[in-house]
Amino acid sequence: MPVRYHFLLSVLILALGFAPSVDGQQPPGSGGIAAKYSRDIGIESDPSVIFCENFELGDLDAIGQRWETVGNPEVMSLSEDVPESSHGNQSMLISQVAEKGSGADLYRRIDEGYDKIYTRMYVKFAEDCEPVHHFGTCVGGNHPSTGWPSVRAGQPTDGDKSFWVGIEPFGKSWTWVYYTYWCDMRASPPRGQSWGNLSVRDESLKVRRGEWT
Template sequence: MKNRLVRGTMSNHFQSTLAALAVIVAGCGDPSSATGDGGAPAGGSSSSMDGGVSPPPDGGGAGDGGGGDEDASVPPPGTLSARYPGDEGIRDDPAVLFHDDFEAGWGRWDGPTADTRTLHIEADPAAAHGGQGYLRSTVTTADLAEDMYISSSTWVTHERVDAIYWRFHARFPELAPNPHHWVRMAAGTEEWDWSGLANTVPAGDEGFWFDFDTNTDDVFNFYAYWYKMRSGRCNDGTATPGCAGDQGTTYYYGNVFEPPGQAPFPRDRWFCIEMHARANTVGERDGALAFWIDGAPIGDYRPGYPDGTWLRAQFHTAGCEFSACTPPEPFEGFDFRSSEDVRFKSFMLDAYYERDSDARRRAEMEERGLTVSDARTILYDDVVIATERIGCRR
């Protein structure tokens, strides 16, 4: 079995996910699986976050920028981007753990250390977000005909910390299927290096991880693995034989958190992605995840917020309308780890494609009447990892 690891190796994650989905379809017909593939489920959430999101503790979450009319060209006061216009000097700030604007070629990532078949650092001031350097990932239909699993990935290991922020700018210049999984963040002990194992519950004293994914609707979700994650076997997320909604087999795929009411990300222009994650106090459920797009708060998951309904391995913000759905309750927060030695340690820009998943997404787009490119290109620029909120580069 191949697995998508923190070092950028390829996996059969999607193949395993398809098997789980087939079990669900054959079982009770409930489409609310935790595969994280495709759009919001039918009869899903009925409300949106257009009015803004209240901030999580420590002043670090999705409400810092206010409502959805945020101007990404003006970073919120107190952020690193506000202190370093154009990111000039940002690399030397003590809060910054990693920075790459791709102006100096390869050398700042653990890997790769040179251009690959799918990854190229290019210099073009007309194409870059800032300066002239940027990273291009391109995976073609011909590539996928040759290799079933392609992980077009950079990766870096940084100083281990309990709470962290990431920011990068991305551009999707062509209309093509989005990656099956995308950006990866992993936490672990110094020795642990096993993020990306499909259908695997990580040990609480070893590590956890989550992907930041986008589907054919061009909206985003977190896809998380941790030692208290829920199974897709039972309606209540347990794996007890004979439970309500029992699917007959036990499986653990990433638990899905997809904020409702998202506008599709813009095609063929640069946009800014920021994320925040906080590990829990051991024994408590005070861990959190949040993200912003172009400075606007979109997703925010922390103790007591938002209200929603767990069904199997997906948290439906504001509730859901399947027959097995229970009334919404405040989100309990994340118990990500059972040891303080598990800390955030690595980051991947990983456009991960699987041949069958890609073909299904392509067919869905063509059924909508879209003309789909054979090149799946993503551009990246101005990557920062820090212990403070960063803000979009001006």
């Protein structure tokens, strides 16, 4: 029986460029940009928001025009399943069968000049979704930049040329972790290859399959 991976994305990708506060600390969550926009209505027009994708602008072809690379669009579709608090009507459904490819991805570059950015997304995994290999809103990139996602698996990145970090569920534990490719990655036994490092492994941060997060 084929192993299937079904998950929905209502991705509000906010790459937010902020000037740091005087004491170097970020304000508490209740004072962030989202607090000014109930149900995220109009948040894409905020001057601090670099990019926002809500999957509401037409069909998949129209949505794809907003991205530089659309990987495996044949497993993408639009769904009417959206977060309860969303003002939108659509999310993106990615239906992956393990024996047929490695999933799908949307990728684009942002302009230079940001010392710090933040991202946010909404995601829902099917209740019967199998553990995924890699997933998430990844940020980072290469210098010089590329029009497609590119990282050399099992090799540390050159710190001034490449860096990637994303949030994803870890294996069968379904615990949220950060998965990072960076210049000081630790090697993994037995062959000493340097796979991405995991951080923030808090066992209480579980993925709730069948629910929007």
